[in-house]
Amino acid sequence: MLELKDICKVYNPGSVNEMCLFDKFNLTIDQGSFVSIVGSNGSGKTSMLNIVCGSIPIDSGEVRINGKNINGKKDFCRYQTIGRVYQNPSMGTCPHMTILENMSLADNKGKSFGLSKGVNRKHLDFYKEQLSVLGLGLENKMDTLVGALSGGQRQAVSLIMATLTPLDFLILDEHTAALDPKTAELIMALTDKVVKEKHLTTMMVTHNLRYAVEYGDRLLMLDKGQIVLDKAGADKAAISVEDILHLFNTISIECGN
Secondary structure, three states: OEEEEEEEEEEOOOOOOOEEEEEEEEEEEOOOOEEEEEEOOOOOHHHHHHHHHOOOOOOEEEEEEOOEEOOOOOHHHHOOOEEEEOOOHHHHOOOOOEHHHHHHHHHOOOOOOOOOOOOOHHHHHHHHHHHHOOOOOHHHOOOOEHHHOOHHHHHHHHHHHHOOOOOOEEEEEOOOOOOOHHHHHHHHHHHHHHHHHHOOOEEEEOOOHHHHHHOOOEEEEEEOOEEEEEEEHHHHHHOOHHHHHHHHHHHHHHOOO
16 A cells, blocks of 8 residues: 655745645555546646656655655665666667676675576576567577567666566556557556556556546546556546536636646
């Protein structure tokens, strides 16, 4: 379970550009839930993910995972049990390393490093098995440099790498935004398959309203650091893209846009 309790975050404090994004913000995400998160630019979506991952500090409040306050944990420590797939396909992989080397790097996450080889070919069959679920034939290209792959292939490898070791949470930060429509559909289908098969608690930020409606069991909309829509279960299943668009337009009119 993830809990954000009374989170306060102010950007540029004491300057003319001071902005309070979160003011006593609260959110609870249950174990095994797949939450889609939408909102306009500046609504706080990515900032919320960064707060969970420890990439940006908070001014007050608590981030709790399974009841434990992790405020004092550095981001690299949190990533031992958090997997993240970024918008840019190049951010989740090392382009000058092979698929095998990238998979080995992900497999070693959170483990102690000694003088032994970083690549353990005894795990080769396991890596191939994980990649085979993608249906892209990447399990037959283990010695290919990741930089030689297409954006969609790299994002697919990033998804497998992010979920290779046991996780508390999977963070998807607009992970289809840089892909063409056909590839984005493929990555979303693969995402849904991996999340379900591995029973991952997932937070997905997306600007694609159809994906937000079709995938996951809970839908959140943020505006100016506040949750303005929260639908789960049957209520979430009943919501449509038109409903979300209407709320977007209503908020835009209220803001004078």
